[in-house]
Amino acid sequence: MAERDAETWKGYAIVMRFSIQKSALMQAIQIVSKAVAVRTTKQVLSGILLEVSNQEIVATAYDMELGIQTRIYASDDNQLTVEQAGSIVLPARYFSEVIRKLPDTVITMQVANNYMTEISTASVEFHLHGIDAEEFPKLPTFVGVQGLQIQASMLDDLIRTTAFATANTEVRPILTGINVQCNHERLTFTATDGLRMATHYVHLTDAPVWQAVIPGKSMLELSKILPTDDSVVELYLTESHSLFVIGDTRFYTRLIDGTYPDTSRIIPTSHKTEITAAGQALLGAIDRAALIARDRDNHMVRMEIQNDTITVSSNSPEIGNVSETITVEQKTGDDLQIAFNARYVLDALRALDAAQVTARFNGTTQAFVIEKTGDQTMLQLISPVLWR
Amino acid sequence: MAERDAETWKGYAIVMRFSIQKSALMQAIQIVSKAVAVRTTKQVLSGILLEVSNQEIVATAYDMELGIQTRIYASDDNQLTVEQAGSIVLPARYFSEVIRKLPDTVITMQVANNYMTEISTASVEFHLHGIDAEEFPKLPTFVGVQGLQIQASMLDDLIRTTAFATANTEVRPILTGINVQCNHERLTFTATDGLRMATHYVHLTDAPVWQAVIPGKSMLELSKILPTDDSVVELYLTESHSLFVIGDTRFYTRLIDGTYPDTSRIIPTSHKTEITAAGQALLGAIDRAALIARDRDNHMVRMEIQNDTITVSSNSPEIGNVSETITVEQKTGDDLQIAFNARYVLDALRALDAAQVTARFNGTTQAFVIEKTGDQTMLQLISPVLWR
Incomplete structure (x- = not known):
C-alpha cells in the first residue's frame, strides 16, 4: 500500500x-x-x-x-x-x-x-x-436562545398524531406546517389541511412561551431519528429556525412564515349526538367500507347511527357495495346520518390508537370530533362530505 | 341479516x-x-x-x-x-x-x-x-402426456441459477425463455441474453426425452409458489404449453416458439489461465468496484491476475476510482488482464453461491467460465467488455 x-x-x-x-x-x-x-x-x-x-x-x-x-x-x-x-x-x-x-x-x-x-x-x-x-453552507446559529426539554417518546407521539393532517400541497404554505405552541404548562401540536384537523398537547412545567410553524415533512424526518427510549430532546427556536438536540445529534429546520389560522375557534363546544365505540371495530368497519369508496368520490363512506348501532356503508355503481353494523357502547342524543372521507377518519382513528373512542356530532353538515374516550389531550376534527 | x-x-x-x-x-x-x-x-x-x-x-x-x-x-x-x-x-x-x-x-x-x-x-x-x-378462457389441456418428476427444491435451484441470464428485451424473443432439455439422465436449464449464459443440470433416472423453451418470467413466478420442502413437482409438456403440478396447485405457461441457439458449441473446451478463489472475497471486491463503474460504461470493472493475486479495479473521471487486491488460492497458466460487466459477474457468483469458485480464461477477448470449484453441474459463461 x-x-x-x-x-x-x-x-x-x-x-x-x-x-x-x-x-x-x-x-x-x-x-x-x-x-x-x-x-x-x-x-x-x-x-x-x-x-x-x-x-x-x-x-x-x-x-x-x-x-x-x-x-x-x-x-x-x-x-x-x-x-x-x-x-x-x-x-x-x-x-x-x-x-x-x-x-x-x-x-x-x-x-x-x-x-x-x-x-x-x-x-x-x-x-x-x-x-x-x-x-458548504453554514447551519443557522442558536446563541443564547432559551430552550425547552421534552421526552423523545412524547415528542414522537406529538408528531405521529398530528403530522399526517398537514396539507400536502403548497396552495397555502402555512398549512404544510405543524403549529407548535408552548405556554408555561402545555406544549401543543396542531395540524390542519382545511378539511380535517389534529391537535395534541402534553403537560410541561416552567416552559417558555412561544409559537412557531415547523414543516410537517421535517417533523416526520425528525421522528425517524428520535430514540425510542425516554431520553430527553431539547428544543430551541429563533425567528427563522428550530433546533432539536438529541444526544450528539442536532436537527435544524427552517420555520414557515405567516400567521397560522386560529384553529381553536372551529372546535365545536356543544354537540347533538355523542357515541362511544370500540376503536378497532370502528376502524375495521371503515377500512372495509373504504375498499368500495373510490378516489373520485373523495373516498366517501356513510355512517348511520340508529338506536344502539352504527352502520358503515359505501357503494360504487361499477364495483358493488358494502354494509357493516357494529354496536355502540354508549350513546346520547339524536340518531344521525353522515358521510365522510374514509381516509381522514382512518388517519384519525390510527392516531388515537385507542381501545375506546368517543365521537361528537352536530348534525349531517357540521365537522365532528373524535377523541380517545376519557382523554382530552388529543382531538381529531373532520369535515363531513356533503355530496358526491 | x-x-x-x-x-x-x-x-x-x-x-x-x-x-x-x-x-x-x-x-x-x-x-x-x-x-x-x-x-x-x-x-x-x-x-x-x-x-x-x-x-x-x-x-x-x-x-x-x-x-x-x-x-x-x-x-x-x-x-x-x-x-x-x-x-x-x-x-x-x-x-x-x-x-x-x-x-x-x-x-x-x-x-x-x-x-x-x-x-x-x-x-x-x-x-x-x-x-x-x-x-373465462379454458386452460390448456394435458391429456395422455408423459410427465417427469423433480424435487421442488431442485427445480427452484435450477430456476434461481439460470433465469436471471434470460434476455429482458423482446429483440430475440427466444432468448427471454429458459431452454429446458431432458434426456434419460439429465434435466438441463440454460439461459442466455447473448452476452452471458447460465446452464445447470440435475441427474434424473428414466426421464422422457424432450426440449422446450419456457418464459423466464413465468419460471420466476413459479419459483415464488414452490414449496421449500422436498415435495415432488410433476412437469408435463405439449407442443405449446408446459404444466407444473405442485400438490393441489397447477401452474400452466405457454412455450416460446422458435429454435433455441446451440449453446453447447460456445462453451470453451480449453483455457490459458485458471484460478480458484474464495467466492465471497471475489464477490465483495467486484461489488465494491461496481460502485464506481457507471451505467453508461457497461458497469465495466477491470481484473488483473498477476502471480498469486487478483486486483479488481474501476474508475470514473467524475467520481473517482477503486482498487482491491485478493489472493488466489490456486492458479495455473498465464497472467491476465480482462474487463467485464460487473453485474454479469455478480449475478453469476450469486447464482453459484460457492465457498470456492474456479474461473477459466482464454485471454482478454474471449468469454470466460466460472464454476463452483469441483462441481461441473453448473456453469456461468461471460463475455468480456473489450473497450468503453
Whole structure:
C-alpha cells in the first residue's frame, strides 16, 4: 500500500487523516443522510461535510431547509484515531455506498489538498473526488436562545398524531406546517389541511412561551431519528429556525412564515349526538367500507347511527357495495346520518390508537370530533362530505 | 341479516353458495393472483374464476400466458361447506382486498343469477359485481402426456441459477425463455441474453426425452409458489404449453416458439489461465468496484491476475476510482488482464453461491467460465467488455 500511496498522493499534501470502525461512520452517515439535497443544482448540497478535529468527527448534511449534524467522539468501541485534523465534503450517494459496502473493520480516510479523498482498508482502496469544505453552507446559529426539554417518546407521539393532517400541497404554505405552541404548562401540536384537523398537547412545567410553524415533512424526518427510549430532546427556536438536540445529534429546520389560522375557534363546544365505540371495530368497519369508496368520490363512506348501532356503508355503481353494523357502547342524543372521507377518519382513528373512542356530532353538515374516550389531550376534527 | 338478504336477492335465484374459513380462501387467492392479467382490455382476464362443486372449490387465474389453478378440499381446518354448487368470476383486485380485510372467521359467499356476489360474515356484507364464468378462457389441456418428476427444491435451484441470464428485451424473443432439455439422465436449464449464459443440470433416472423453451418470467413466478420442502413437482409438456403440478396447485405457461441457439458449441473446451478463489472475497471486491463503474460504461470493472493475486479495479473521471487486491488460492497458466460487466459477474457468483469458485480464461477477448470449484453441474459463461 505504501508504494501505491506514494504514487497517488505524490505532490499533494495530506490535509486530513483519521481511522475509525466502519459501523460508527456508517451510523453517522445514515443519521445525516435525510438532510442531503436530492435534486439540486448546487453540487455541494448533495454532499456530506466531515469536520475532523482532535478526537472528534462532526458529520453534517444541509439542504437549506433541513440540516442534520452528528458527532462521533473517540471511544474504545469506534476506535477513532485522528492523525490530521481537517475537513472535506464528499458526494453523499457514493460516500454512503462505499462505506456500506466495505467489510466491517477499521477504515482509514485521508484527504489531499486537491480534495481527492482516499478511503481504505488493508485490501481495498477507494478514491473519491471531494469538494472544498469552505463551500458548504453554514447551519443557522442558536446563541443564547432559551430552550425547552421534552421526552423523545412524547415528542414522537406529538408528531405521529398530528403530522399526517398537514396539507400536502403548497396552495397555502402555512398549512404544510405543524403549529407548535408552548405556554408555561402545555406544549401543543396542531395540524390542519382545511378539511380535517389534529391537535395534541402534553403537560410541561416552567416552559417558555412561544409559537412557531415547523414543516410537517421535517417533523416526520425528525421522528425517524428520535430514540425510542425516554431520553430527553431539547428544543430551541429563533425567528427563522428550530433546533432539536438529541444526544450528539442536532436537527435544524427552517420555520414557515405567516400567521397560522386560529384553529381553536372551529372546535365545536356543544354537540347533538355523542357515541362511544370500540376503536378497532370502528376502524375495521371503515377500512372495509373504504375498499368500495373510490378516489373520485373523495373516498366517501356513510355512517348511520340508529338506536344502539352504527352502520358503515359505501357503494360504487361499477364495483358493488358494502354494509357493516357494529354496536355502540354508549350513546346520547339524536340518531344521525353522515358521510365522510374514509381516509381522514382512518388517519384519525390510527392516531388515537385507542381501545375506546368517543365521537361528537352536530348534525349531517357540521365537522365532528373524535377523541380517545376519557382523554382530552388529543382531538381529531373532520369535515363531513356533503355530496358526491 | 335475513331481512337485508331478502331485499338484495329479491327476484334473483341463488346459483352458488358456500362458507369457508377466511384464511383458506385468502391463501388460494394469493396463489392464483400471480396469473391475473394486470393490463388487459378483456375484463374477464383480470378476474379470478371460482368453481364450486361438491365439497371442493377450484380457483383459477389465467392471463393467456400464465395460468394458475388451485383447489381447496373440505377439511376440519378450512370448514368448507358447499350448499349450492356453481361458478363465478370476480374482479381479482377487489375480491382479494375484500377477503384480506375481513376478520379471521368463517365467511359465506353466495351468487345470484345476475352475477351479483355477496361475501358476508355475521356483521359485514359485501356485494361485488361478478362476471359469467362461461366467459373465462379454458386452460390448456394435458391429456395422455408423459410427465417427469423433480424435487421442488431442485427445480427452484435450477430456476434461481439460470433465469436471471434470460434476455429482458423482446429483440430475440427466444432468448427471454429458459431452454429446458431432458434426456434419460439429465434435466438441463440454460439461459442466455447473448452476452452471458447460465446452464445447470440435475441427474434424473428414466426421464422422457424432450426440449422446450419456457418464459423466464413465468419460471420466476413459479419459483415464488414452490414449496421449500422436498415435495415432488410433476412437469408435463405439449407442443405449446408446459404444466407444473405442485400438490393441489397447477401452474400452466405457454412455450416460446422458435429454435433455441446451440449453446453447447460456445462453451470453451480449453483455457490459458485458471484460478480458484474464495467466492465471497471475489464477490465483495467486484461489488465494491461496481460502485464506481457507471451505467453508461457497461458497469465495466477491470481484473488483473498477476502471480498469486487478483486486483479488481474501476474508475470514473467524475467520481473517482477503486482498487482491491485478493489472493488466489490456486492458479495455473498465464497472467491476465480482462474487463467485464460487473453485474454479469455478480449475478453469476450469486447464482453459484460457492465457498470456492474456479474461473477459466482464454485471454482478454474471449468469454470466460466460472464454476463452483469441483462441481461441473453448473456453469456461468461471460463475455468480456473489450473497450468503453
